[in-house]
Amino acid sequence: MKYSIYPGCSMEATAQANLKSIEAVAKALDLHLEEIPDWNCCGATVASGVVGDFTQQVMTARNLAIAETKGWDVVVGCSSCYLSLAVTNKRFKEDEHFKVKANEALAAGGYKYNGSLRVRQFLEVVINDVGFDNIKAKVKKSLAGLKVAGYVGCQTVRAIPYEFDDPEYPVQMDKLMEALGATATDFPMKARCCGSSNAIAATEIVIDQAYKIFESASKGGADVIVTPCPMCQLNLDAYEQMVNQKYGTNFNLPILFFTQLMAIAFDLPADAQALSYCINSPYQALASYGVAR
Numbered sequence: 001m002k003y004s005i006y007p008g009c010s011m012e013a014t015a016q017a018n019l020k021s022i023e024a025v026a027k028a029l030d031l032h033l034e035e036i037p038d039w040n041c042c043g044a045t046v047a048s049g050v051v052g053d054f055t056q057q058v059m060t061a062r063n064l065a066i067a068e069t070k071g072w073d074v075v076v077g078c079s080s081c082y083l084s085l086a087v088t089n090k091r092f093k094e095d096e097h098f099k100v101k102a103n104e105a106l107a108a109g110g111y112k113y114n115g116s117l118r119v120r121q122f123l124e125v126v127i128n129d130v131g132f133d134n135i136k137a138k139v140k141k142s143l144a145g146l147k148v149a150g151y152v153g154c155q156t157v158r159a160i161p162y163e164f165d166d167p168e169y170p171v172q173m174d175k176l177m178e179a180l181g182a183t184a185t186d187f188p189m190k191a192r193c194c195g196s197s198n199a200i201a202a203t204e205i206v207i208d209q210a211y212k213i214f215e216s217a218s219k220g221g222a223d224v225i226v227t228p229c230p231m232c233q234l235n236l237d238a239y240e241q242m243v244n245q246k247y248g249t250n251f252n253l254p255i256l257f258f259t260q261l262m263a264i265a266f267d268l269p270a271d272a273q274a275l276s277y278c279i280n281s282p283y284q285a286l287a288s289y290g291v292a293r
Contacts, residue, residue, distance in 0.1 A: 015230035017274035021259035063149030079229035142181030149222035185220035240291030
């Protein structure tokens with residue numbers, strides 16, 4: 001199966017572990033990912049707030065126009081990028097006036113997008129194109145005994161509601177973790193916002209949100225938290241110790257991308273697991289699964 005992959009800015013910087021583990025897991029699952037050439041930033045929240053939705057969506061559409069020459073589904077790993085690309089793609093399909101105006105803007109750069117592609121989160125591709133049975137068959141090192149809090153976050157399943165999971169009570173990532181042999185824990189905060197880019201302008205919002213998420217995961221007995229979202233991963237990983245300082249707690253939960261646990265279960269090399277990028281060390285929690293520094 002062949003796909004165009006849109007990496008996005010974060011996966012070449014703060015979320016390198018996401019891209020490395022996605023590429024390795026995709027290869028193990030016989031998924032061919034080809035990077036969209038000369039891709040540009042999708043704009044995400046910063047551009048839409050500064051220059052407006054139309055300009056931001058035209059920026060996003062340029063990537064889709066380039067990918068359309070291949071005609072393959074566009075796969076996205078970052079939840080914010082997925083939101084940008086999926087919503088823009090949906091608008092091209094449903095809003096003819098927008099499509100005409102956006103293509104007028106794209107034409108200035110020599111581009112045109114016909115709206116023929118599907119935009120998909122990598123999590124959804126793994127679940128629907130590969131399937132849980134095939135994932136189980138790839139497991140070489142069962143994660144039996146590992147208790148996992150699946151933190152989907154607020155964007156992945158709400159970009160296009162009900163596209164592949166319930167936007168308020170998502171369960172598909174829990175099923176994926178169970179396919180690896182792990183135990184999905186009770187985790188009521190799994191779709192709540194981490195505070196997003198408030199990490200820069202209003203750090204206290206992120207710390208307070210992160211506290212609620214850590215508390216919920218801990219009450220469920222989790223050993224680790226996994227997520228598909230680079231912003232969620234970074235905020236929780238970077239602010240866990242600040243949460244402990246403010247609230248007098250002792251949370252010690254590693255925060256991983258779900259593909260990192262897949263890489264461990266598939267017994268892929270250490271560079272595919274990309275655990276060295278974690279701020280809060282995951283090695284103690286994963287020591288019984290043959291993971292070492």
